[in-house]
Amino acid sequence: MSALNRNPDVxxxxxxxxxxPAYAQLAGILRxxxxxxxxxxxxKLPSEATLCRNYDVSPMxxxxxxxxxxxxxxxxxxxxxxxxxxxxxxxxxxxxxxHFQDLFKDKKRTKIRFLEARIIRADAQVARKIDIQVGxxxxxxxxxxxxxxxxVIYHQESMLYDPKxxxxxxxxxxxxxHGLFSGGNESSFKKGKLELKATILDREAAHLLKCAEAxxxxxxxHIFYDFKDRPVSWGWFIFRSDLQELSTTVGIWG
Amino acid sequence: MSALNRNPDVxxxxxxxxxxPAYAQLAGILRxxxxxxxxxxxxKLPSEATLCRNYDVSPMxxxxxxxxxxxxxxxxxxxxxxxxxxxxxxxxxxxxxxHFQDLFKDKKRTKIRFLEARIIRADAQVARKIDIQVGxxxxxxxxxxxxxxxxVIYHQESMLYDPKxxxxxxxxxxxxxHGLFSGGNESSFKKGKLELKATILDREAAHLLKCAEAxxxxxxxHIFYDFKDRPVSWGWFIFRSDLQELSTTVGIWG
DNA sequence: AAGTGGTCTAGACCACTAT
DNA sequence: TAGTGGTCTAGACCACTTT
Numbered sequence: 001m002s003a004l005n006r007n008p009d010v011x012x013x014x015x016x017x018x019x020x021p022a023y024a025q026l027a028g029i030l031r032x033x034x035x036x037x038x039x040x041x042x043x044k045l046p047s048e049a050t051l052c053r054n055y056d057v058s059p060m061x062x063x064x065x066x067x068x069x070x071x072x073x074x075x076x077x078x079x080x081x082x083x084x085x086x087x088x089x090x091x092x093x094x095x096x097x098x099h100f101q102d103l104f105k106d107k108k109r110t111k112i113r114f115l116e117a118r119i120i121r122a123d124a125q126v127a128r129k130i131d132i133q134v135g136x137x138x139x140x141x142x143x144x145x146x147x148x149x150x151x152v153i154y155h156q157e158s159m160l161y162d163p164k165x166x167x168x169x170x171x172x173x174x175x176x177x178h179g180l181f182s183g184g185n186e187s188s189f190k191k192g193k194l195e196l197k198a199t200i201l202d203r204e205a206a207h208l209l210k211c212a213e214a215x216x217x218x219x220x221x222h223i224f225y226d227f228k229d230r231p232v233s234w235g236w237f238i239f240r241s242d243l244q245e246l247s248t249t250v251g252i253w254g
Numbered sequence: 255m256s257a258l259n260r261n262p263d264v265x266x267x268x269x270x271x272x273x274x275p276a277y278a279q280l281a282g283i284l285r286x287x288x289x290x291x292x293x294x295x296x297x298k299l300p301s302e303a304t305l306c307r308n309y310d311v312s313p314m315x316x317x318x319x320x321x322x323x324x325x326x327x328x329x330x331x332x333x334x335x336x337x338x339x340x341x342x343x344x345x346x347x348x349x350x351x352x353h354f355q356d357l358f359k360d361k362k363r364t365k366i367r368f369l370e371a372r373i374i375r376a377d378a379q380v381a382r383k384i385d386i387q388v389g390x391x392x393x394x395x396x397x398x399x400x401x402x403x404x405x406v407i408y409h410q411e412s413m414l415y416d417p418k419x420x421x422x423x424x425x426x427x428x429x430x431x432h433g434l435f436s437g438g439n440e441s442s443f444k445k446g447k448l449e450l451k452a453t454i455l456d457r458e459a460a461h462l463l464k465c466a467e468a469x470x471x472x473x474x475x476h477i478f479y480d481f482k483d484r485p486v487s488w489g490w491f492i493f494r495s496d497l498q499e500l501s502t503t504v505g506i507w508g
Numbered sequence: 509a510a511g512t513g514g515t516c517t518a519g520a521c522c523a524c525t526a527t
Numbered sequence: 528t529a530g531t532g533g534t535c536t537a538g539a540c541c542a543c544t545t546t
Contacts (some may be wrong), residue, residue, distance in 0.1 A: 192506030
């Protein structure tokens with residue numbers, strides 16, 4: 001397996017008894033051939049009809065395999081021309097917040113600490129962000145998220161306050177945050193916009209996160225919308241980038 | 255179209271004459287129904303067999319539509335149970351570097367300025383990162399990327415130096431950067447690891463990027479590997495987060 | 509046993525590209 | 528005209544869940 005196989009015509013077979021479905025196996029075989037250099041960037045893969053014959057699968061199965069490779073950024077297809085190996089490029093690089101979410105799934109180690117929750121009057125900025133009148137009441141919340149007893153994320157948020165829905169103090173803690181992170185189905189938000197920025201810890205945030213003032217940190221700003229497409233929550237998370245790693249890979253990995 | 259349709263049984267039909275394929279149309283219809291609240295988070299969608307009948311398409315077409323919705327984070331499927339509407343959660347949030355890449359595609363507005371390129375001896379850190387001996391020669395490069403004449407990204411990189419491949423001065427400029435960003439097939443890298451961090455501009459970087467010293471910025475650190483899986487390049491990009499926006503959306507839009 | 513999603517077949521037709 | 532990818536059919540069988 002470690003030796004390079006530069007002859008793509010000598011191909012492995014699909015194991016029909018394997019648990020892994022045929023399309024995934026085929027995708028894996030092709031990805032391996034690309035990774036080994038059997039097909040270089042820019043080169044054309046065998047036609048789908050050829051792959052059907054070589055691996056004894058139906059066109060739909062080949063199609064699914066190729067689509068997988070497209071999703072993985074390994075190849076691209078041009079109708080009427082063929083399937084070509086893609087070179088590495090930045091467009092396909094993406095970072096996701098899986099680690100962020102994983103943190104919250106671990107309910108033993110992760111605790112949400114409430115710093116503040118009160119109803120205040122919206123200032124101009126809040127009013128603009130969640131599309132209400134200045135002076136209208138909003139719920140202002142500040143939370144600290146602890147992992148293993150150490151503070152790792154600071155969060156502050158201004159939420160639309162609906163007087164028709166009286167709020168029990170205990171409910172606040174569950175609102176939004178746990179629903180968003182737990183991966184369960186408790187969220188009442190339909191969609192959101194997020195923006196990632198660099199920032200510098202002010203004195204208060206530094207103190208809360210037990211960092212030095214003026215340390216660099218990441219700021220994840222959010223606006224969430226309800227099912228009527230009304231913006232209902234604006235706020236941001238602040239966390240040290242060395243604690244919440246945002247790493248990813250690109251290209252073809254084993 | 256603006257009125258909510260809370261009865262999912264009164265459904266739109268697939269337009270077979272449309273350019274948009276049937277599976278995409280079906281996915282769009284279902285997504286719209288979820289967005290309108292006809293199916294709430296946690297609720298079960300009609301079975302695939304039912305969808306086949308309702309929309310008069312084959313099982314494979316329904317399957318593709320459902321798979322699309324899964325990719326978009328709208329639903330999730332549980333074998334033997336059904337297809338369920340997903341609630342918003344952070345796990346599916348991802349940021350990509352499309353804007354980063356777009357910048358480089360625009361070759362009229364974007365210029366790469368070379369600050370420095372010379373062959374130096376690897377120090378301990380570089381040696382560790384690209385897996386060579388301390389003291390071995392590496393190509394050290396510093397670049398500034400201008401957009402519309404204004405500096406927006408600073409880049410520095412240490413590359414493996416292969417004495418067997420003599421380097422023409424002019425080639426350096428094309429190396430890696432243009433291949434990576436242009437989206438063409440010029441890259442000679444097979445894969446890479448990237449990490450996004452917050453940082454603070456030091457005096458030099460601030461000066462080059464025409465910012466104030468100690469301004470916050472994003473640092474995108476990278477290691478790239480060649481087709482033999484050897485690490486060949488280590489370095490980082492530094493850019494102001496307000497110039498290179500890293501924004502994204504989550505949930506169900508339109 | 510019945511219902512659900514997951515995979516797969518062996519063709520078909522279409523749109524696009526090259527020659 | 529021949530070859531390519533893109534879509535789609537009308538079933539089949541399987542694994543899993545619920546009743």
